[in-house]
Amino acid sequence: MRKYGVGKVxxxxxxxxxxxxxxxPFLWAVSSSFKSLEEIVKGxxxxxxxxxxxxxxxxxxxxxxxxxxWLFNSLFIAIVGTILNLLFNSMAGxxxxxxxxxxxxxxxxxxxxxxxxxxxxxxxxxxLILKSLGWLNTYQGIIVPSMIxxxxxxxxxxxxxxxxxxxxxxxxxxxxxxxxTFFRIVLPLAKxxxxxxxxxxxxxxxxxxxxPLIVMxxxxxxxxxxxxxxxxxxxxxxxxxIMAASMVFTMPVLILYAxxxxxxxxxxxxxxxx
Amino acid sequence: xxxxxKKYTLYEIGQGYTFMLPAIFVLAVFxxxxxxxxxxxxxxxxxxxxxxxxxxxxxxxxxxxxxxERAKIALWNTIKxxxxxxxxxxxxxxxxxxxxxxxLKGEKFFRIVYFLPTLTSSAVLTLIFMWMYxxxxxxxxxxxxxxLPGYNWIGDPDVALPAIMxxxxxxxxxxxxxxxxxxxxxIPDTVYEAAKIDGANFWQKFWYVTVPQLKPVTSFVVIMxxxxxxxxxxxxxxxxKGSGGPNNSTLTxxxxxxxxAFKNLGTMGYAAAMALGLALVILLxxxxxxxxxxxxxxx
Numbered sequence: 390m391r392k393y394g395v396g397k398v399x400x401x402x403x404x405x406x407x408x409x410x411x412x413x414p415f416l417w418a419v420s421s422s423f424k425s426l427e428e429i430v431k432g433x434x435x436x437x438x439x440x441x442x443x444x445x446x447x448x449x450x451x452x453x454x455x456x457x458x459w460l461f462n463s464l465f466i467a468i469v470g471t472i473l474n475l476l477f478n479s480m481a482g483x484x485x486x487x488x489x490x491x492x493x494x495x496x497x498x499x500x501x502x503x504x505x506x507x508x509x510x511x512x513x514x515x516x517l518i519l520k521s522l523g524w525l526n527t528y529q530g531i532i533v534p535s536m537i538x539x540x541x542x543x544x545x546x547x548x549x550x551x552x553x554x555x556x557x558x559x560x561x562x563x564x565x566x567x568x569x570t571f572f573r574i575v576l577p578l579a580k581x582x583x584x585x586x587x588x589x590x591x592x593x594x595x596x597x598x599x600x601p602l603i604v605m606x607x608x609x610x611x612x613x614x615x616x617x618x619x620x621x622x623x624x625x626x627x628x629x630x631i632m633a634a635s636m637v638f639t640m641p642v643l644i645l646y647a648x649x650x651x652x653x654x655x656x657x658x659x660x661x662x663x
Numbered sequence: 664x665x666x667x668x669k670k671y672t673l674y675e676i677g678q679g680y681t682f683m684l685p686a687i688f689v690l691a692v693f694x695x696x697x698x699x700x701x702x703x704x705x706x707x708x709x710x711x712x713x714x715x716x717x718x719x720x721x722x723x724x725x726x727x728x729x730x731x732e733r734a735k736i737a738l739w740n741t742i743k744x745x746x747x748x749x750x751x752x753x754x755x756x757x758x759x760x761x762x763x764x765x766x767l768k769g770e771k772f773f774r775i776v777y778f779l780p781t782l783t784s785s786a787v788l789t790l791i792f793m794w795m796y797x798x799x800x801x802x803x804x805x806x807x808x809x810x811l812p813g814y815n816w817i818g819d820p821d822v823a824l825p826a827i828m829x830x831x832x833x834x835x836x837x838x839x840x841x842x843x844x845x846x847x848x849x850i851p852d853t854v855y856e857a858a859k860i861d862g863a864n865f866w867q868k869f870w871y872v873t874v875p876q877l878k879p880v881t882s883f884v885v886i887m888x889x890x891x892x893x894x895x896x897x898x899x900x901x902x903x904k905g906s907g908g909p910n911n912s913t914l915t916x917x918x919x920x921x922x923x924a925f926k927n928l929g930t931m932g933y934a935a936a937m938a939l940g941l942a943l944v945i946l947l948x949x950x951x952x953x954x955x956x957x958x959x960x961x962x
Contacts, residue, residue, distance in 0.1 A: 396865050403762050404769075408776045410833070415779060417801055418791045432799040473685075481686035490679025491671055496687070503694055507894060507945055509917055509938040513704060513924045513931060514697035517715065534693035537686045567678050596784035598897040603925060614786035618901055621790060628794050635787040642782045653778070 422632040429629050445633035459616035467594035473536040474590045482545025503539045530604045541586050548582045584652040613638045704935035724936035736911045737919040749888040755836040760843035780834040785897040792830045820912035839884045846880040882956040893945045916941045
């Protein structure tokens with residue numbers, strides 16, 4: 390065993406200190422969500438609630454009648470949006486990697502260029518387009534414009550470029566069409582890439598604030614981030630409710646992370662690849 | 664395959680476009696058409712009452728942009744924010760990644776903990792920080808415990824923007840840390856061994872081996888950081904209830920675009936012009952960064 394050097398002590402100090410800095414806000418939020426209003430008002434700094442209560446969690450569903458609906462809206466948009474993205478991004482990525490057709494190169498260049506356009510430029514025209522389609526305040530108003538993602542089309546193309554060709558050739562000898570080969574052979578083998586993509590697309594929909602803010606004006610159609618924001622306006626000093634609602638909102642992503650931890654890191658490095 | 668003029672069969676064409684159809688549809692309707700539409704809007708005054716009417720105004724919107732006091736404040740706030748947050752989060756991400764990569768025990772645990780802010784939505788993070796930032800809140804209490812004065816973080820124009828900066832450096836650094844970590848693991852051990860033979864200590868190895876090896880990744884992290892920070896919206900919207908206050912101190916360009924587009928009547932064309940201006944600023948910043956990092960590579 391090597392001796393513990395000064396260097397190691399410094400490194401551990403940095404790691405532990407930063408872990409504390411990262412954890413404090415979350416621990417504080419969790420603990421506040423289990424505190425009674427009196428304890429909140431007193432403003433003491435106890436990370437362990439004096440009288441531990443689940444009331445806040447029960448109350449948010451009663452006090453704010455729309456809360457279950459917001460939860461549903463968020464889940465619905467995120468799940469449907471993710472499934473469509475997985476399907477369409479993979480199809481486009483596959484076509485760009487494996488099929489030959491006129492205009493392929495041009496399309497690829499357009500997709501790369503689109504990666505660089507900030508969302509604010511398209512935000513206002515998109516609002517007007519959705520308005521004339523009658524899609525404001527609808528699920529499709531959020532889902533359809535985001536049902537493909539240039540970053541992940543690019544990622545899937547790279548993935549399929551490195552994909553062994555032999556399997557597809559064998560499938561076509563067996564008489565499968567390209568579409569059949571894609572759905573029966575290629576997609577099942579692309580699971581790791583799809584998992585990383587699914588997580589990031591889901592989080593993108595789940596956490597999105599700006600698009601729902603613009604598209605949804607009816608309180609029934611709000612997603613959780615919007616709901617939470619108005620919730621804060623109504624219950625300005627009820628931080629126990631606000632924190633409980635925030636925790637309900639954060640839970641699904643944490644569960645997803647617990648199950649698919651390794652794909653998260655893969656996804657970050659995928660998007661980080663240049 | 665020879666590169667003569669390729670002939671496609673009808674079947675191949677049909678196949679290719681079947682696979683591309685959803686992507687082409689969204690690209691055309693929700694990305695390319697809107698870009699052209701945005702350019703069109705920026706030269707018009709748009710009225711949305713009843714139907715929509717467009718009134719051609721030439722470059723009026725762009726001229727107005729030059730004279731708008733709030734636009735200047737928003738741009739100045741945004742630039743301050745970018746100039747402080749991008750270097751801070753990049754440096755922090757690099758230090759954390761290098762520390763995590765030193766082969767210490769418990770690395771996995773720290774990784775999971777550090778990743779938490781990346782998973783959490785900006786809306787929730789902003790609410791948690793507003794709860795901690797309130798006058799009687801955790802942060803002021805902790806500052807008090809070590810004998811420092813507290814601040815009115817949300818209500819004082821001098822500290823509201825720094826409060827958002829602190830929160831965002833804290834929440835984005837771990838994401839970039841993960842990118843750095845992946846890159847660090849690709850640096851060959853032989854480079855470090857060579858440095859060790861030359862008698863380099865930990866800091867020398869970090870500064871003369873690790874940092875130069877990571878240059879392409881740093882460039883990528885900085886560009887992503889620039890694009891992200893220039894678009895600051897959610898946090899300042901929630902922080903200031905959409906107003907950009909107190910006293911315009913958290914007003915960002917995107918928040919102002921939002922206000923002109925959706926809160927004021929008859930200024931949608933002006934908002935489109937402002938959004939195009941922002942896109943241009945972001946483009947210039949990334950081009951400058953690229954040029955800058957390429958010149959550095961010369962020696």
